[in-house]
Amino acid sequence: MPTPDGISLSGVYKTFEGRGKTVEALRDVALKCPSASFTAVIGPSGCGKSTALRIALGLETADAGEVLINGEAPIVAAKSGKTGVAFQDSALLPWRSVRRNVEVPLEVIGLSRKSHAAQVQAMIELVGLKGFENSLPGELSGGMRQRVAIARALVTEPTVLFMDEPFGALDQILRRQMNVELQRVWQKTGSTALLVTHGIDEAIFLADRVAVMHANPGRIVEIIDVPFARPRHPDLFSDPAFHALTDRVASVLHG
Amino acid sequence: MARVPTGLRNFAILLLIWEIAGRMDLVASGALPGFSEILIRLWEDRADYPRHIWATLYASGVGFLIGNAIALIAGVAFAMSPTLLRIFRGVNIAVFALPPIAIAPILVLTLSDMAPRIVLAALAVYFVTMTATVIGISQSDNRASDLVKAYGGSRWRILWLVQLRSALPTITTGFQIAAPNAVLGAILAEFGGGGRWGLGTYLLGSLGRGEPDRLWGIGLIATAIAGLGYLFFALISRRLLGATRAVTLNTATPLGDAVSASPFKRVLMLMGIVSLPFLLWWAFIVLTGVPAMIAKTPFGVIDYLLFAKTAPVAQEKLLQALSETLPITFAGMAAGIGFAFLLAISTRLFPNAIRAFMPVALVTQTMPLVALTPLLVLIFGRGTSLTLWVTISVTFFPAFVTLAQGIALVPRSAQDLPRAYGASAWQEMRIVTIPASLPYLFAATRLTVPRALLGVMIAEWLATGRGLGNLLNQSRGYLDFGMIWTVAFVSVLLSVVLYQLVVAIERKVLRRLGMQTAE
Numbered sequence: 001m002p003t004p005d006g007i008s009l010s011g012v013y014k015t016f017e018g019r020g021k022t023v024e025a026l027r028d029v030a031l032k033c034p035s036a037s038f039t040a041v042i043g044p045s046g047c048g049k050s051t052a053l054r055i056a057l058g059l060e061t062a063d064a065g066e067v068l069i070n071g072e073a074p075i076v077a078a079k080s081g082k083t084g085v086a087f088q089d090s091a092l093l094p095w096r097s098v099r100r101n102v103e104v105p106l107e108v109i110g111l112s113r114k115s116h117a118a119q120v121q122a123m124i125e126l127v128g129l130k131g132f133e134n135s136l137p138g139e140l141s142g143g144m145r146q147r148v149a150i151a152r153a154l155v156t157e158p159t160v161l162f163m164d165e166p167f168g169a170l171d172q173i174l175r176r177q178m179n180v181e182l183q184r185v186w187q188k189t190g191s192t193a194l195l196v197t198h199g200i201d202e203a204i205f206l207a208d209r210v211a212v213m214h215a216n217p218g219r220i221v222e223i224i225d226v227p228f229a230r231p232r233h234p235d236l237f238s239d240p241a242f243h244a245l246t247d248r249v250a251s252v253l254h255g
Numbered sequence: 256m257a258r259v260p261t262g263l264r265n266f267a268i269l270l271l272i273w274e275i276a277g278r279m280d281l282v283a284s285g286a287l288p289g290f291s292e293i294l295i296r297l298w299e300d301r302a303d304y305p306r307h308i309w310a311t312l313y314a315s316g317v318g319f320l321i322g323n324a325i326a327l328i329a330g331v332a333f334a335m336s337p338t339l340l341r342i343f344r345g346v347n348i349a350v351f352a353l354p355p356i357a358i359a360p361i362l363v364l365t366l367s368d369m370a371p372r373i374v375l376a377a378l379a380v381y382f383v384t385m386t387a388t389v390i391g392i393s394q395s396d397n398r399a400s401d402l403v404k405a406y407g408g409s410r411w412r413i414l415w416l417v418q419l420r421s422a423l424p425t426i427t428t429g430f431q432i433a434a435p436n437a438v439l440g441a442i443l444a445e446f447g448g449g450g451r452w453g454l455g456t457y458l459l460g461s462l463g464r465g466e467p468d469r470l471w472g473i474g475l476i477a478t479a480i481a482g483l484g485y486l487f488f489a490l491i492s493r494r495l496l497g498a499t500r501a502v503t504l505n506t507a508t509p510l511g512d513a514v515s516a517s518p519f520k521r522v523l524m525l526m527g528i529v530s531l532p533f534l535l536w537w538a539f540i541v542l543t544g545v546p547a548m549i550a551k552t553p554f555g556v557i558d559y560l561l562f563a564k565t566a567p568v569a570q571e572k573l574l575q576a577l578s579e580t581l582p583i584t585f586a587g588m589a590a591g592i593g594f595a596f597l598l599a600i601s602t603r604l605f606p607n608a609i610r611a612f613m614p615v616a617l618v619t620q621t622m623p624l625v626a627l628t629p630l631l632v633l634i635f636g637r638g639t640s641l642t643l644w645v646t647i648s649v650t651f652f653p654a655f656v657t658l659a660q661g662i663a664l665v666p667r668s669a670q671d672l673p674r675a676y677g678a679s680a681w682q683e684m685r686i687v688t689i690p691a692s693l694p695y696l697f698a699a700t701r702l703t704v705p706r707a708l709l710g711v712m713i714a715e716w717l718a719t720g721r722g723l724g725n726l727l728n729q730s731r732g733y734l735d736f737g738m739i740w741t742v743a744f745v746s747v748l749l750s751v752v753l754y755q756l757v758v759a760i761e762r763k764v765l766r767r768l769g770m771q772t773a774e
Contacts, residue, residue: 057675079677091668095690095768104686108676136769162675 005070006192007033007056007160012065014051014218024217025051029065031211031220035159038186038193040203041211041220042253048218049196053164056194057085069160077160081109084158084191088165090145092137092152098124099133102152109156116155123151126185143174150182154189161186161193167202179205180234187231200249204242205232212252222252265611286633288468293475296468303457308476310452314369315441315484318376323433326381327426330388331414340389345528346535349747351382352754354709355440356716356724357746359447360731360739365545372444372453379440380433387429391422427492432620434484439623442477446626446717448731454480455626462629462717474627485621551740559737569738572726573745580711580722583639587646588707592654592699594647599658599695600688603670604680613659619652625706625713632718642714642721649710654699661695661773662688694773697761704757705750712746 014026025048033039041049054060056067058074069077077083084105092101102120103113113120124133127147137145146166153161166182167175179202186193186206197203203210210224226245228236236242270290276282277289288296297304333340355375362371395418403413445455454477461469533553540550551559560569602609628645635641665687673683715724723742730738765772 054671057671058677059671059674075677078675081676083675085672085675087668087671089666089668091666091672093669093687093690095693095770104672105676107686108673108678108682138769156676 005068006035006037007031007039007194008066008068009052009056010066012052012055012067013063014048014055014060015063026055026062027217027219029218029220031223033192033194035192036190037209038195038207039209039211040195040197040207041213042197042200042203042249043213043218044215044253045198046218047213047215049213050164051218052213053162053194053196057083057162079109081105081111081156082158083160083162084153084156085162086146086149086153086164086166088168090137090142090149090166090169092145092148094137097134097136098129098140098148101137101148102155104152105156111156119157120155123155124148126154126188127151127181142170143178146170146178147181150185154185154191157189159191161189161191163193163195165197166195168198175199175202176205176234176237182206183230183232200246200253201237201242204245204249205236210249212249224249224252282634286467288471292468293471296466297472297475300469300472304476306452307454307457307473308480310369310450310456311438311441311445311454311477312480314372314444314453315376315437315480317369318373318378318440319380319434319437319484321373322377322380322437323384323430325377326384326429326433327388329381330385330426331392331419333385334389334392334418335410335414341524342527342531345530345532347382347385348751348754349532350378352705352750353378353747354705354712354750355379355443356447356709356712357727357743359444360727361743362444363448364549364736364739365540365543369450371448372441372450375444375447376437376440379436383433383436384426384429387425388422391425391429392418394425395421424492427488431485431488431492434488435481435621435623438477438481438484439626442623442626443713446713458626458629459717462632467633470629470633474630477626478622481623482618482621549736551737553744555737556740556744560741563737565737569741572738573741576721576723576726576742577745577749580708580715580724583642583722584646584707584711587643587711588650588700588703590643591647591650591707592696592703595651595654595658595699596692596696599655599662600684600692602659602662603684603688609659613656616652616655616659620656624649624652625710628710628713628717631714637718637720639719641718642711645714646707646710649706650703653706654703657699657702657773658692658695661698662692665691690768693768694761694765694770697757697765698773700757701754701761704753708746708750708753 009029009031012026012029014024016023016025029048029052031039031041031052041052043049051060055062056069056074058078067074070082072080072082074083093104096104099120102123103116106113106116106120121133124130127150129144129147129151132140132144137148140148146169149166153163167178170178183206193206195203195206204226207226210226211220212222212224213219214221224245228242273287274289274291277287277292281287329343333343355378358378359371359375362374366374392414399417399421400413403416408416441453442455442458445453446459450456454473458470458473458477461473537552540552543550547555560566560573563569598609598612625645628641631641631645631648635644669691670683670687673686678686711722712724712727715722716728717724719725723746727739727742727746729735730742761772
C-alpha cells in the first residue's frame, strides 16, 4: 500500500449564482487531514460543509484554492480508486443486490469483479452483512443499508474515505451503534477519513479533530482537538469529559 | 434568468425556418406552406370558420362537462369504495384503451345529431378526471381525516372537508389534460361520420382538394383551441392554488388491484370485472332502442363472427386486416418509444439540448396530434410510411415526457456516486440512468399502447386503405353493420389486451428487480 498523505484543502472559495442573488458557500477554507487521521466537519445546514466535501471529491470545482488527495488532484485520486465515498441516505441502487452495489466502484474504476470477489465478500463481512449478499436494498433495514454504503466505500481499499452525513437518516440509538462500528472498520483500514455531519456527539466520538463551520459565508471558525484514546468505547458517550467537549463544540458552533 | 427570451428566440427561429422552408417548397414539394401563406389563407377563409369552430367547440364543451361530471361522481364513489373500483376495473381500462375512431361509427349509427361527438368527447375526458379524482382523494392526508373523525365527523363530512379539498389540485390537473382530449374526441367523431360542420369535417373535406395552406390553417386552429382549453384550466389552477402543477399526470396507472381474498371471491370478482363492460354495451343498445339489424349486442357480434352464413368471409376479412394493422402498430410504437428512450437517457450527455427540447415536447402534449393526420398525409403520402410516422408522432412525445420526467427523479446521490469515482458519462448512464429509467419505460409503454393503435387506425381510415381502420371505413359504406360492431369490439379488445400484457410484464420484471411501479 502506498503511503497515504491525507487530504489537503487550502484557500478554497466557492460562490453559487442563484436567482438574482449570490451565495458565498465557501470563503478561504483551509483544512489539512494528516494521513490515517479522522477529521469531522460540523456546522449548521447551509454552511457549505457538503460543498467542501463535493469539491474534495471532484464533483464540484472550486472558484479558487487547491485541493490535494494524497498529493494528487481529486479526480486523479478518484479514478485510481484511492478515494472511497459514502453519501447521506446510502445512495444504493435499488435494483442491485448488496454484492452488486458494493461492486459499483470496482466497475467504475475498471477493476475486474471476478478477481476482487474475495475483497467484496470481505467488506460485506466486515460490516456484518454476511448472508445478505443477494438481498435487494428494499429488503434491508435503514441501518443495514448504511452498512452496505460503508462496505461499498471501502471496497477499493481507499487510502482516503469521505462520508457525507452517512447516518443522518438513522435514529439516535442506531446511529450510536453505527458510530462504534464505523470506528472499528476505519481502524482496520487505516485510511484518512473526512466526515461531514451535523451531530456533535457523533463528530466527537469518531474524530481526532473537529472543524467547526459557520454559514454566510461558509467558513471554518475553529478546529478543536479530541484527546480521547482509541478504541473508544460507547461508555464514552456518558463520560463527563465527553460532555465538556460537547459543550465546548456547541458553544463554538452557536457562538 | 434569461429563460423567457431564450424561449421566444427559439420560437422565432423556428417560425423563420418554417417560413423559409415553406416559401421555398422544401418539404415534400410544397406540402408545408410558409407560415405567412397559412395566415393569409386563414384570412381568406374567414367566412367558413365560425360555424366549423362553433360545432367543434359545442361538441367538445358539452362532452367535457358531461364526461367530467360523470368522472367526478365515479371518482368519488371509487375512492370511497375499493370494491366498486375493482368491479369497474374492466370498464375503466376499456374506456382508457378504446381507440375513439373505432367506436365513432357505432355512435353515429345509434345516436343522432351532435350526440356521437359529445359522447366521444365525454369518453375522452372521463378516464383522466376519474383517475385524478381517485388519486387525489386517496392521497389526502390521513391525519386530517382522523382529526375530523375524532370530532365525530361523518364519512361525507370527511370527504367534503378534507379529501375533496386536498384532491382539488390533482383534479384541476386532470381538467387541464382533459380539455385538449375533449377537442380531440370531438374531431375524431367528426372524422368518423356525418355532419356538415366541425373542424374535423372541414379537414376531411379539404384533404382531397390538395390545398396545403387551408389544411394547415385548420390544423392550427384546432391546435389553438385545444391549447387554449389547456391554458384556461392551467390559469385557473394557478390562481386557485398559487402554484404550477405538473403538466403530465400519468393516467395509465393500473388502479384497484385485487387484494387477497378467497379464491372463490376472486373468481367471482374477475367475472364481474370482465362482464360489466359487456353488460353496459348491452344496456346501451336497449336504452337507445335502435333496431337489432343495426345495433349488435355482444351476442350479435359473436353470431356474426362465428355462426352466421357470412362468418367465414367476415373472419377472413378481419384476419387480413389484423395482419396488416398489428405489425405496423408494434413497429411504430417501438420506434416512437425507442427514440424517446434514447433522447431521454442522453439528458445527462446533452443537458442543454434536452432542456431546450422539453418545452416543445410539453406543448405537443396539449395538441390533438392524431387529428392532424391529414397534414401528415400531405407530407408522407398515403403509403406505409404515413402510418409509421403518425404512430411515431403520437407515441414519441408522451413517452419522452414520461421518461425525461422520470429520469429527473433519480436521486442526486445515486448519480453522484459513480461520478465520485471518476465515471465517464457512458459509465454513469449504464450503471445508473438506464436501469433507473426502466420503470418509466414501462409507464411510457402503458400510456402509449392505445395511442399507437389509434394512430395506425386513423392513418388507415383516412389515407392508406389498409388494415382495421380501412375495414371499418369500408364497412360503413357497405352498411355491413355486423362488421362495424365487430371491428369496434376487436379494436377495443386488442387495445385492452395489449395494455394488460404490458402491465403483466411490467409487474414481473420490476418485482424481480426490486423496483416500484412508476406513477
